[in-house]
Amino acid sequence: MLEKIRDGSQGVVAKTILGVVILSFALAGIGGYLGGSSDVASAIVNGQAISSAQVEQEFQRDRARLEQQFGQMFQSIANNESYMNGVRKGALDRLIARELIKQTAAKMDIRVGDEEIKQAIRDDETFHVDGKFDNNRYLAAIARARYRVEQYRELVRSEMIQNQLVSSISNTDFTLKNEAQLIAQLEQQSRDIRLIEVNASDFVDDITIIDEQVSSYYDLNNTRFMTTEQVSLQYIDLKVSDLKAKVTIAPELVQAAYDENVEQYKTAERRKLSHILIEFGDDEAAAKALAQATLAKINSGSDFAELAKEVSQDSFSAQNGGDLDWVEPGVMETSFDEAAFALVLNETSNVIRTEFGFHLIKATEISPVTTRAFADVKDSIEQELLVDEAKELFYELQQQLADLAFEVPENLDEAAIALDVNVKETALFARFSAPASVNFPDVINAAFSEAVLGDGINSDVIEINSDHLIVVRLKQHNPSEVKSLIDVKAQIVTTLKQEKAQDLAQDKAQEYFDAWQAGSDVTGATVIDKLAVLRSDKALDSAIVAATFKLAKPSSDAKSIELVTTRNGQAIIKLVGVNDASDVSGKVLSVTERLNRANRGSTINTFIESLKKNSDIQYPAS
Numbered sequence: 001m002l003e004k005i006r007d008g009s010q011g012v013v014a015k016t017i018l019g020v021v022i023l024s025f026a027l028a029g030i031g032g033y034l035g036g037s038s039d040v041a042s043a044i045v046n047g048q049a050i051s052s053a054q055v056e057q058e059f060q061r062d063r064a065r066l067e068q069q070f071g072q073m074f075q076s077i078a079n080n081e082s083y084m085n086g087v088r089k090g091a092l093d094r095l096i097a098r099e100l101i102k103q104t105a106a107k108m109d110i111r112v113g114d115e116e117i118k119q120a121i122r123d124d125e126t127f128h129v130d131g132k133f134d135n136n137r138y139l140a141a142i143a144r145a146r147y148r149v150e151q152y153r154e155l156v157r158s159e160m161i162q163n164q165l166v167s168s169i170s171n172t173d174f175t176l177k178n179e180a181q182l183i184a185q186l187e188q189q190s191r192d193i194r195l196i197e198v199n200a201s202d203f204v205d206d207i208t209i210i211d212e213q214v215s216s217y218y219d220l221n222n223t224r225f226m227t228t229e230q231v232s233l234q235y236i237d238l239k240v241s242d243l244k245a246k247v248t249i250a251p252e253l254v255q256a257a258y259d260e261n262v263e264q265y266k267t268a269e270r271r272k273l274s275h276i277l278i279e280f281g282d283d284e285a286a287a288k289a290l291a292q293a294t295l296a297k298i299n300s301g302s303d304f305a306e307l308a309k310e311v312s313q314d315s316f317s318a319q320n321g322g323d324l325d326w327v328e329p330g331v332m333e334t335s336f337d338e339a340a341f342a343l344v345l346n347e348t349s350n351v352i353r354t355e356f357g358f359h360l361i362k363a364t365e366i367s368p369v370t371t372r373a374f375a376d377v378k379d380s381i382e383q384e385l386l387v388d389e390a391k392e393l394f395y396e397l398q399q400q401l402a403d404l405a406f407e408v409p410e411n412l413d414e415a416a417i418a419l420d421v422n423v424k425e426t427a428l429f430a431r432f433s434a435p436a437s438v439n440f441p442d443v444i445n446a447a448f449s450e451a452v453l454g455d456g457i458n459s460d461v462i463e464i465n466s467d468h469l470i471v472v473r474l475k476q477h478n479p480s481e482v483k484s485l486i487d488v489k490a491q492i493v494t495t496l497k498q499e500k501a502q503d504l505a506q507d508k509a510q511e512y513f514d515a516w517q518a519g520s521d522v523t524g525a526t527v528i529d530k531l532a533v534l535r536s537d538k539a540l541d542s543a544i545v546a547a548t549f550k551l552a553k554p555s556s557d558a559k560s561i562e563l564v565t566t567r568n569g570q571a572i573i574k575l576v577g578v579n580d581a582s583d584v585s586g587k588v589l590s591v592t593e594r595l596n597r598a599n600r601g602s603t604i605n606t607f608i609e610s611l612k613k614n615s616d617i618q619y620p621a622s
Helices: 002-008 012-028 052-078 081-107 114-123 135-144 149-170 177-188 211-220 240-246 251-260 284-299 304-311 334-340 374-407 413-419 441-447 450-454 485-517 542-548 588-613
Strands: 041-045 048-051 190-199 230-239 270-278 323-327 352-354 357-367 462-465 468-478 528-533 561-565 569-579
Touching: 041 052, 041 081, 048 052, 048 081, 052 081, 081 149, 081 588, 114 149, 135 149, 135 323, 149 588, 177 588, 190 485, 190 542, 211 485, 230 240, 230 374, 230 413, 240 374, 251 374, 270 284, 270 304, 270 334, 284 304, 284 357, 323 357, 334 352, 334 357, 374 413, 374 468, 441 450, 441 462, 441 468, 450 468, 485 561, 485 569, 542 561, 542 569
Parallel strands: none
Antiparallel strands: 041 048, 190 528, 190 569, 230 468, 270 323, 270 357, 352 357, 462 468, 561 569
């Protein structure tokens, strides 16, 4: 089994999964996975907690994907509490599945070697420039994601271990060549049919609807003719960004802020480093001896870059003479970092031990700490102070807004005067078509609440985010009500005509169907011969195509005839012949791949469900 797992990890599926997972971790940051959390667990999987913070992080990624997918329509989706709860549940289910896979991989003692980790990082296109791995890009990317080198490598190791298990399970399913061949032949089969189409529209002009029918339909179906409930709102919008125009910052305060925080305007020291790595291998003592011998050669005058090309086992840098490019403090492992930043220019370190082996480090260039001049940062400091001052004013006004909206619930005017803001208004809108200015789930819920609609009072202060508050009150309410008969009469007449036309089309089609079933000729209808109809045929109604390929092959004992409802009315289909595909060799590979994908997905889902059934999963937060 372990051998199969190791083999499976080399496949395209495993590498694809690995790349996606690593990138998602890098974008999300390491905190939720390597750090603990004091919040209530959303789930406990065999004793291992999944925090609500982890679930929220996963949910927000899903939410961002939905927003990107649906664009302007997204806010309507976000207002659907039931739908978004389903998205959140899906996020938790995925985290539980990941944890179960992780625990199962640990029980099976699946391991990944250091060289495999290095190769996975080299292959990750996130770190490529012009199609090749770039070490500088790699170090910069993981530094931005707040990883140290050893942290990131261990993260890759963990994900590769889990992906070995996933790929080994998914690869247990396969498609036989003759199976794919048969399915390809079936999919490429064509059929010859005789067809009669009966369109309901052909009967509409002959139908008369009287007033009594309209009235009767209206009385029985008046709930179909309800207007949409609408409201228009008055509201106060309090934003930090708007308050910036109401505050000022004295020039001396800008200078003082620079002087007090001058450290943050200093660029960190950077060093351009080269190194030689001797990995432990099977004999750590021998590796250390080789490192010391290499250091002796350097101290005797041998060229560091040439020795790196000859000796170093870090293929990332060896081909460039050991060059690691520019490195900032805190990026590398602690022992490496301390040694590198203690060197003077062109000095080589002693032998340094890290978890990856023994290193010799040389500082080839040093970029010292520099401080940005006050003139260069003055404007950005002033903007920061303006935002801080605006936030202070925002917090003061927030309490005033809450107090006045509650104390004077019958209007927003007094609150607006006290806060020196305007009362804004919206046009009439329905629950799922709110204007952008108020289209937030909590605002919509408040707008259609009993307090605002029924009692006619101001809403509570609604926090959109930490820098944005809204209070709303009702301006106008148009409740949902039944439209008058006069307003919907034309609509009802059209509906009744369509229904009657469908009935007449059904009767006529049944007449034709019965005639064909009895072996009689059909008179008064247009019979069309359609040859070589394919499953992918777009020229015919989809119901006709579907029925064509459900019919049994005609024989002397039985006729293959079907009556179906189409978009336009009815159709009678007689299957005349079945044509096998002559050559499907070009389709077998794509069919095989499609079946394999479907089988892999099904197998993984079944595997995860079996893990759930045999695990202790608790939901403390529910």
